Amino acid sequence: MRKTAFHAPLLGGISPETFLAEYWQKKPLLIRQAWDRFPELIDFARLSEFAQRDDIESRLITQQNGRWTLERGPFSPSRLKRLPETDWTILVQDVNHQVPHIAEFLYQFNFLPYARLDDVMISYAPPGGTVGPHYDSYDVFLLQVGGKKRWQISSDDAMGFIEDAPIRVLKEFNPEQEWILEHGDMLYLPPKYAHYGVALEPGMTYSVGFRAPKTQEIASKFLEYLQDELCLDGMYSDPDAQVTTTPAQIDAQFTARIQQMLTQIRWDEQMVQDFIGRYFSEPKPHVFFDQHSDPLEYDDFVAAVASHGVALNLKSQMLYNEQGIYLNGEALEADELASLTASELAQLRALADQRSLPAGEYDEALLEVLYTYHEYGYLAPANHD
Numbered sequence: 389m390r391k392t393a394f395h396a397p398l399l400g401g402i403s404p405e406t407f408l409a410e411y412w413q414k415k416p417l418l419i420r421q422a423w424d425r426f427p428e429l430i431d432f433a434r435l436s437e438f439a440q441r442d443d444i445e446s447r448l449i450t451q452q453n454g455r456w457t458l459e460r461g462p463f464s465p466s467r468l469k470r471l472p473e474t475d476w477t478i479l480v481q482d483v484n485h486q487v488p489h490i491a492e493f494l495y496q497f498n499f500l501p502y503a504r505l506d507d508v509m510i511s512y513a514p515p516g517g518t519v520g521p522h523y524d525s526y527d528v529f530l531l532q533v534g535g536k537k538r539w540q541i542s543s544d545d546a547m548g549f550i551e552d553a554p555i556r557v558l559k560e561f562n563p564e565q566e567w568i569l570e571h572g573d574m575l576y577l578p579p580k581y582a583h584y585g586v587a588l589e590p591g592m593t594y595s596v597g598f599r600a601p602k603t604q605e606i607a608s609k610f611l612e613y614l615q616d617e618l619c620l621d622g623m624y625s626d627p628d629a630q631v632t633t634t635p636a637q638i639d640a641q642f643t644a645r646i647q648q649m650l651t652q653i654r655w656d657e658q659m660v661q662d663f664i665g666r667y668f669s670e671p672k673p674h675v676f677f678d679q680h681s682d683p684l685e686y687d688d689f690v691a692a693v694a695s696h697g698v699a700l701n702l703k704s705q706m707l708y709n710e711q712g713i714y715l716n717g718e719a720l721e722a723d724e725l726a727s728l729t730a731s732e733l734a735q736l737r738a739l740a741d742q743r744s745l746p747a748g749e750y751d752e753a754l755l756e757v758l759y760t761y762h763e764y765g766y767l768a769p770a771n772h773d
């Protein structure tokens with residue numbers, strides 16, 4: 389990925405280092421003319437096709453006379469045809485899984501780890517369309533694509549949300565700053581920064597979202613992981629048992645013996661790394677990979693990789709750490725990992741970082757790993773859909 393060449397315009401001439409030090413998770417930043425290098429623009433018809441699919445999350449938010457309505461997709465073509473001229477917003481998640489140039493836009497943010505990047509959500513709104521004043525728990529970059537939207541923002545996060553609304557709308561919103569975003573302008577907001585966007589002219593907002601799991605979520609997922617991984621010895625025993633006259637009572641010795649057994653539950657950094665690799669590369673619940681309906685024969689795959697290179701599926705998440713290589717929630721098996729030389733391992737890590745490998749001759753052990761991933765639908769030769 390062309391790392392340095394594209395960052396300066398994306399962040400308005402601010403280096404990624406300065407952006408992280410001064411703005412990231414700290415304060416908003418408006419960047420005029422941040423990004424408009426799209427080979428084509430997604431129009432409403434294309435977004436509507438996504439909103440009709442059941443493997444893509446979509447929502448329609450309408451406001452009429454102060455009343456908010458939320459409808460969840462998939463939407464029928466007739467529902468989409470019945471939409472009025474004004475005052476609604478349709479939002480489609482994970483468009484980076486569907487459109488290569490949207491994935492390329494998402495990966496412009498690769499100065500942050502992939503484990504932190506979530507998705508590009510695209511919203512379309514005619515004049516008056518808004519999702520109301522609210523704040524999100526996550527950092528967000530809001531890029532205007534076509535049309536015009538007025539954004540007002542406020543650092544005041546003390547206001548509660550309207551109780552019986554189907555979406556999170558602040559009861560009160562006192563804007564501190566206001567801008568009109570036009571095609572190519574982008575607004576960065578840290579978590580919990582209140583914002584209120586209202587479309588002035590029909591257009592789209594591309595929201596780059598970030599992933600920040602709650603402590604509770606990480607803890608319960610790690611406990612699930614431990615449950616699968618732990619294999620403990622021993623069983624309850626009490627050779628020093630005494631006669632009891634209160635047999636219903638769970639006495640202190642019983643509790644102490646159980647507590648002692650539980651002290652066997654331990655984990656180390658390797659297990660934490662393995663958990664992180666698996667969990668953060670896991671696909672979202674609605675994401676499925678078709679086992680390649682038409683996988684290439686091994687020899688054809690090798691020839692295609694030699695002449696075109698290989699690219700990860702847009703839906704694939706590939707990560708690595710000292711412990712292993714993780715692709716879509718699965719760790720590379722220990723024996724496969726052991727069969728790779730240091731340079732083959734480096735090539736797999738480069739595939740994870742760059743999401744592709746260039747055309748070339750690769751060693752057998754690496755090609756075998758790549759071919760297994762190809763059979764699962766996780767990657768394909770760069771010219772092959």
Ligand code: SIN
Nearest residue numbers: 511519528585593595
């Ligand atoms: C929008 O696309 O209008 C809303 C995005 C957001 O507020 O996060």
Ligand code: CO
Nearest residue numbers: 522523524583
């Ligand atoms: Co928001």
